[in-house]
Amino acid sequence: MDRRSAFSYRCGACGRCCRNQAITLSPVDLIALARAAGLPTSAARTRYTIRRGSLLRFGEAGRCVALDGATCSIHPGRPLACRLYPLGLERTPDGDDFIRLEPAPDSAGVYGSDATVADYLAAQGVDRIIELAERYRPLIGAMRGRIETLVDFEIVEPREFWRRATAEALRESNYDANELIDLIFDADGAGEGRDSVAATVTAHLAMIGAAIRRATDPSALAAAAILLAVSLGYSPAEAIADPSRRLNQAASRPD
Numbered sequence: 001m002d003r004r005s006a007f008s009y010r011c012g013a014c015g016r017c018c019r020n021q022a023i024t025l026s027p028v029d030l031i032a033l034a035r036a037a038g039l040p041t042s043a044a045r046t047r048y049t050i051r052r053g054s055l056l057r058f059g060e061a062g063r064c065v066a067l068d069g070a071t072c073s074i075h076p077g078r079p080l081a082c083r084l085y086p087l088g089l090e091r092t093p094d095g096d097d098f099i100r101l102e103p104a105p106d107s108a109g110v111y112g113s114d115a116t117v118a119d120y121l122a123a124q125g126v127d128r129i130i131e132l133a134e135r136y137r138p139l140i141g142a143m144r145g146r147i148e149t150l151v152d153f154e155i156v157e158p159r160e161f162w163r164r165a166t167a168e169a170l171r172e173s174n175y176d177a178n179e180l181i182d183l184i185f186d187a188d189g190a191g192e193g194r195d196s197v198a199a200t201v202t203a204h205l206a207m208i209g210a211a212i213r214r215a216t217d218p219s220a221l222a223a224a225a226i227l228l229a230v231s232l233g234y235s236p237a238e239a240i241a242d243p244s245r246r247l248n249q250a251a252s253r254p255d
């Protein structure tokens with residue numbers, strides 16, 4: 001479906017959609033969620049997330065840990081996936097595609113077709129969150145650029161390098177310490193004294209940019225690039241250098 005497609009949904013406030021889901025979080029989701037919870041992002045990350053901050057935590061009986069009875073306790077700062085629900089968003093090089101998700105069993109929500117996808121997104125404040133999250137996307141290219149200054153891919157096999165990085169990025173436990181990933185999902189240093197999510201994002205981006213320029217461990221950079229890409233809704237391939245570009249560079253290198 002695109003933004004003009006017929007769609008409407010009335011939430012039945014039953015809380016059944018807030019169980020047994022896999023909800024990916026972006027750095028913006030963490031900032032907004034922490035503000036709604038009245039916590040520093042470091043504390044919100046511990047309380048509400050797994051996989052280093054990149055997935056929402058579901059606890060007892062599969063309930064989201066933010067669910068209070070049948071109500072979302074962080075509703076003003078709920079993650080993008082929760083704002084979109086029951087739509088899913090697929091981000092592709094050709095643009096965004098919206099999918100109608102199956103309702104949770106016994107959900108009290110009511111689907112209809114008396115409005116459009118665009119109307120629904122506007123009512124849920126989706127576009128502002130997507131716009132803020134997209135501001136993190138150039139960091140993926142910055143990390144890839146930094147990796148290319150640190151690794152000679154004529155010597156290091158690129159597929160194996162990125163395969164290891166992908167496995168490390170998506171591990172839910174027993175992962176290596178990674179200061180860059182910690183910084184991506186913990187904006188505490190950027191949030192102090194800022195009165196809006198947007199201002200915190202601006203300061204956070206500057207902090208991450210400086211950390212990328214200082215970074216010297218290409219494996220840590222690659223894992224961070226992949227996890228950031230996934231957290232923004234892209235595939236890990238978004239973080240992996242284009243092999244054709246490397247081939248072109250090699251072809252244009254003087255003998």
Ligand code: SF4
Pocket residue numbers: 017018019064065066067068071072073074075078079082
């Ligand atoms: S964050 Fe809120 S809306 Fe999202 S799953 Fe948890 S309780 Fe439901």
